[in-house]
Amino acid sequence: MTTEALFRRDAYLTSCDAHVREITDTGVLLDRTVFYPLGGGQAGDSGWLTLGDGVRLRIADARKSPLDGASPDDVLHLIAEEQRDQLAGLRAGQPVHVEIDWERRLRHMRLHTASHLMCAILPYPVDGCSITADYARLDFVTTEPLSREDIDARLAELVAKASDVTIDSISNEALAANPELVRTMSVKPPIGFGQVRLVRIEGIDLQPCGGTHVANTAEIGGVRVSKMEKKTARTRRVVLALD
Ligand SMILES: [Zn+2]
Structure with a gap:
């Protein structure tokens, strides 16, 4: 059972x-x-x-x-x-x-959904992520310079777009045939039931994910980059926090 x-x-x-x-x-x-x-x-x-x-x-x-x-x-x-x-x-x-503890979980959901928006804003592979009630931390594999102001502006724009977040699924075989759907290299997609759970942010992002998300990007509310650093020669760490 x-x-x-x-x-x-x-x-x-x-x-x-x-x-x-x-x-x-x-x-x-x-x-x-x-x-x-x-x-x-x-x-x-x-x-x-x-x-x-x-x-x-x-x-x-x-x-x-x-x-x-x-x-x-x-x-x-x-x-x-x-x-x-x-x-x-x-x-x-x-x-x-x-x-x-709903107050805490809702913060996880808002920051988690914001981290999906980040994957649309920064089109680089992610090789580490951590979502807590206080922050979302993402490590992007890139040597490109990142602009904090640009990321904040894009985040605000996508939140204001009020896009629906829906759950879909794909067969293990179809996912294997479309590996570009896997954005987070450090997180194994939730495979194991024949179907993989997909999270779609209408017109913005689609990726396999087993986490909890808000139903519309507007619910994320105010969010911005709180810290940005070079983690290794080839990864840039971006930390988000809610206003
Ligand atoms: Zn997710």
Whole structure:
């Protein structure tokens, strides 16, 4: 059995009812979840797990399950260290309610979508990326000089364009035949289910991605380059922050 990853079809779901599937030393696996686990450069969600008796446990982070035979969708909800003694009282099959820290997740979604816009603005391969609630960091493979002012202006223009962001899919075979769709070399496309998830920003960008995004570029709001540096002789690091 695999965790039903509700965030894949609706990134705006903030909570859900679920059942405990498995309990580890550090956290729990559920039959379904709204928690995005760290991966593809995007930070894992944090939030709360509420038990039937009203006891509320803090979920400090979400990771892909490290257990043997785990599916890529299996999410381990890491319970805050000071509450881990409560894990001993949980049992498989128990109903729970989980809720993400939405304010934090929405920042991930805004910055993540902005990083797709960056791929349209700077047409270079990306060999590293990290998206947190505070920044999106992208390493572009290029020796070209980059202009901070130009990037900020283009970002503002694409956000103002209010383009829809939609989810599509492509077969593994079709992706293999169109390798130019893979923009981020350090992040493996979400292959494994026969189909690869594609994220389309209407008229701007199309790439395989398993992360969470806003539904329209207008929702990104104010965003700009907060830092730019030469990371290596052939890579330029660009860091974005929300206003
Ligand atoms: Zn993405």
